[in-house]
Amino acid sequence: MPGVELIDVAKSFGSTEVIPKLNLSIDEGEFAVIVGPSGCGKSTTLRMICGLEPVTSGSIFIKDRNVTKAAPKARDIAMVFQSYALYPHMDVAGNMSFALRLAGRPKEEIKRRVDHAAQLLELTDYLHRKPRDLSGGQRQRVAMGRSIVRDAYCFLFDEPLSNLDAKLRSSMRTELALLHKQLERTMVYVTHDQIEAMTMADRIVIMDQGEIQQVGTPREVYTSPRNRFVAGFIGSPSMNFLDAQLQDERGELVVRGDGFRLPIPDRLQQQVQNTTVTECTVGLRPEHFFARNDGSGNLAALKLNVDVAEYIGSSQFLAAHLGEQAVTATVDVGPDAEPMQSGEYYFDTNRLYLFDRRTGMAL
Template identity: 55%
Template sequence: MPKIQLDNLVKRYGDFEVLHGINLEMEENEFTVFVGPSGCGKSTTLRMIAGLETVSGGEIYIDGKPVSGLEPKARDLAMVFQDYALYPHMDVAQNMSFALRLQKAPKSEINAKVKDVAKMLGLTDFLHRKPGELSGGQRQRVAMGRALTRDSSTFLFDEPLSNLDAKLRGQMRAELALMRQQVQKNMIYVTHDQIEAMTLADRIVVMHGGYIQQQGTPAELYKRPVNKFVAGFLGSPPMNFLDAELADVDGKLVVKGSGFQIALPKECAHSLPAAAKGPVTMGIRPADLTYAPDASDDQSFHLQVVVSEYIGAQSVLICDCAGQKVEVELKSDTPIALGEQLRFEVNTDAIHLFDRETEAAL
């Protein structure tokens, strides 16, 4: 039985519907990440699971029981908030033990639990500080600690790292991944950062405009996005999209646009529906374009370098392909000049084709 199930979940504010029937099943001890741009409904969904937002339609099941009529405290959840939501007037130990104290747990048990979690999160020296006396990273850890001291079956994370600076965020992401190995619980994590989603998730749920676009493992979503939105959202640098046309040339299936004509592999020709011929959007990730001066014309792009973004070992080149923008990655020590024409070979197995109108993958 799925641990948490969303059945046709709807949220309306007045006449304005923000979630249009979300269906989702999360297995026991799965780390599920809701990812999407601002306003896609991911936080609202999480808050509805938590019980902080009312349900306008549909039902939420935890352990097979409908919970949409229950108070948050009756749902056995722990939650980490975006702004940490620590109790400013309590010290770290009191913050972490608040839920247990409300449950009237024995003092020795509370102390032991707080000590354990504090040790795990490196908070032992700060137990008697107030949140106002902690740095951002420490507050973040206290928020985690408060969730961990409770033996809840489910942990909810609402963009827990988004208030940290870049360096600290990377560090905390790694700590989260480590914590994940030690704590086997249901975890639902909301973020707009696709890197957090890819690195942490067992299952990613991509949301957009109040709909689930696609769900699956990070690799599934990366390799087989169902539409242009998912393809463009996951992966960094993002996938290139080019206006193109699918056509038969000399008995071979090709995708051609201004400045390129690339032959598709045979398997691809079989799997595509016949009706697909005509205008399409071609998607290709920067990682699937390789600098290859000697590549053949029907396997490569001719690109003119417009901007070079030096990152370190790699540079991202923003190039022009007969009026369309294409980003590629290149080792930084490759000698190139701005304005130069370069040839990049396409990994033809990694070409994605999308319907120009519906943006669905073909």
């Protein structure tokens, strides 16, 4: 059952169209992450679900109710803002209980729910502090507590971790995932950070230029990206894209480019046979390069001219050239290896991706 559904939703600011018709269905209880580069329309989409931004056309359903024209408070949603948006003149308890007090709930109920949320977020000792006396991470938790006490049907998060330092961010990621498990609520989370998307999402919605590029589980968007944008956006470091041609060499399908010739893996045989495209882009993820041929998989040799080898512990990050084109590779050579030199490297051709160079769509 869809918890949040957007049907043909479009948004324009004046004559500038930021979101052409968008359709999205988020299941009840699902943790959906909308991810994309800045300016892709992800925040606008979230604000339209929230009701802070009116839609230009189309309709929005939350829990099977058409809320397209409803005020935010009538949508049974709670929102966590990027800047936390705490009320500076209220203490933590006041911030968390504000919505309940406005709704005129009985005092005992408010206290019970605030105490419960404070316990869940380990804020019990801070209930009577003002936001200015809290650290960034604590403020972040108060912002979440404010949503939790509402017991809303759907939680919306607008880049809530982007103001935290890296270490705190990763621990808050875990807390958020745990919170989702405990609350079992529909959550829509917006971020530009693909790591956050990959680690927390049940399903990832990848957006670019106001359009949804792909919707899928983290595994789906990583292993079968629909187009070149998704392939480049998901995964870190980013996928390498090399210009190449598809060729039929006496019955063997290969992809050939400057300095390389790779066989087409079984997984893509059918598609390549059926396509009329010859000009293509090959996608090679850095982590699928190997320094040695240990006989596993379908390894193909590639000659890399290594420009820089960066030591990152158990592996090395190579900035190199394959023919004339720059590639990056992460090779797992153990912590004691010398800096890697130019020479033969191996790529697992089962993990190769092909894109139509003109349309950018995956073959």
